[in-house]
Amino acid sequence: MDFAGKVAVVLGASNENGIGGASAREFAARGAKVLIGARRGDELQAVADKIGADCMVCDAANEDDIIAFAHHAREKYGKIDFALNCAGLPSNGSISEATAAGMKLELDINYVSNVIFTRHMAEIMNDGGAITLISSTAVDRTMPPNFSYACGKAATECLARYAALEYGPRGIRVNAIIPGFILTDLVLPMTTVPGVVEAFTKEVPLGRCGYPKDIADVVMWLSGPNYISGVSLPVSGGNQLTRLPRMDEMAVGSPV
Numbered sequence: 001m002d003f004a005g006k007v008a009v010v011l012g013a014s015n016e017n018g019i020g021g022a023s024a025r026e027f028a029a030r031g032a033k034v035l036i037g038a039r040r041g042d043e044l045q046a047v048a049d050k051i052g053a054d055c056m057v058c059d060a061a062n063e064d065d066i067i068a069f070a071h072h073a074r075e076k077y078g079k080i081d082f083a084l085n086c087a088g089l090p091s092n093g094s095i096s097e098a099t100a101a102g103m104k105l106e107l108d109i110n111y112v113s114n115v116i117f118t119r120h121m122a123e124i125m126n127d128g129g130a131i132t133l134i135s136s137t138a139v140d141r142t143m144p145p146n147f148s149y150a151c152g153k154a155a156t157e158c159l160a161r162y163a164a165l166e167y168g169p170r171g172i173r174v175n176a177i178i179p180g181f182i183l184t185d186l187v188l189p190m191t192t193v194p195g196v197v198e199a200f201t202k203e204v205p206l207g208r209c210g211y212p213k214d215i216a217d218v219v220m221w222l223s224g225p226n227y228i229s230g231v232s233l234p235v236s237g238g239n240q241l242t243r244l245p246r247m248d249e250m251a252v253g254s255p256v
Contacts, residue, residue, distance in 0.1 A: 001030055002031055003027060003030040003082075003224075006032045006081040006082065007032060007033045007073070007077045007081050008024070008033070008081065009082070010024040010027070010034065010035070011036075011037045011058060011069065011083075011084070011086065011087050012037075012088065013037065015047070015186075016047050016051075017184055018086065018184045019134060019216065021036075021212070022211075022215065023086070023212075023215070023216040023219045023220075024036045024051055025050075025051045026217070028051045028052055029051075033054075034051065034052075035053065035054045037056050037058030037069050038057070039059045039060070056069055056072050060113040061105060061112075063116050066117055066120055067116075070124055079126045081125065081128075081129045081130070082130050082131075082223040083118075083131045083132070084219055085113065085114055085133055087109055089110055090146075090149055091149045092149075093145050094144065097145075098148060102148070103148050106148045110152025110155075111159070114133050114156045115159060117133075118159065118163050122167050122172055125172060128172070129171075129172050130173045131173070132175055132222050133159070133160055133175070133176040135153045135156050135178045135179075135232055136149065136150060136179070137234070137240065138244070140154075141239075143244045157176050157178075157232040159176075160175055160176040160230060160231070161230045165230065168229060168230075173228060175222050175228060175229060175230065175231050177218055177219065177233055178233060178234045178235065178240070179215050179236065180209075180210050180235065180237055181200040182210040182211065182212060183210065183212075199249045202245070203245060204236065204238060205238030205239075206237035208237065210235070215235055
């Protein structure tokens, strides 16, 4: 798929071996002009230099940052064609331990940032563009104690449906991706614990864990010409047909 002449904006791309970094690299490899953003400036610049992208520090929890990010994209490119928000905050905690302050930050990043991102990217997007958000298997494959993270991602899936309705008249498609157990740098430390990879792989019909490129490939497909909008698409090797491993089946647990 050739994206020459197109512009892609990716938030949450400070790690080359993350979903955002891998997707930004794929956009660039297919000829798109790419703007990436994240909180960690040095790491962000390193990714930008490696893939030939423009970059800007942007905290997904800060609405002013997202607005400035959109303004920068408009000033540099005029209009954009694709937007992807990969910013997320994995969290652990039970309902009985939850505090309003703790949940606010989690929801600001895992849900509210997607609302702000979607609105401001749609404002500067060419008609016929595509917005992609990231959800989680934790939404409907309960894996305590990840309730707050999962609730934020569930709201993001709902957002994708409403945004698809609102921006559909402009030909803008809005979808969410539900990744399975993806071997990003965030997850890799878990894989050193005996039994973790085996526990997850056992529940995947395709028999392997996923890689960032598996998600990036689907981002490219959703960004290209298609007739799909308002869906939350599992990209998990079939894990949506089974379950997530229980905490007692492995030594550690983390949102996926």
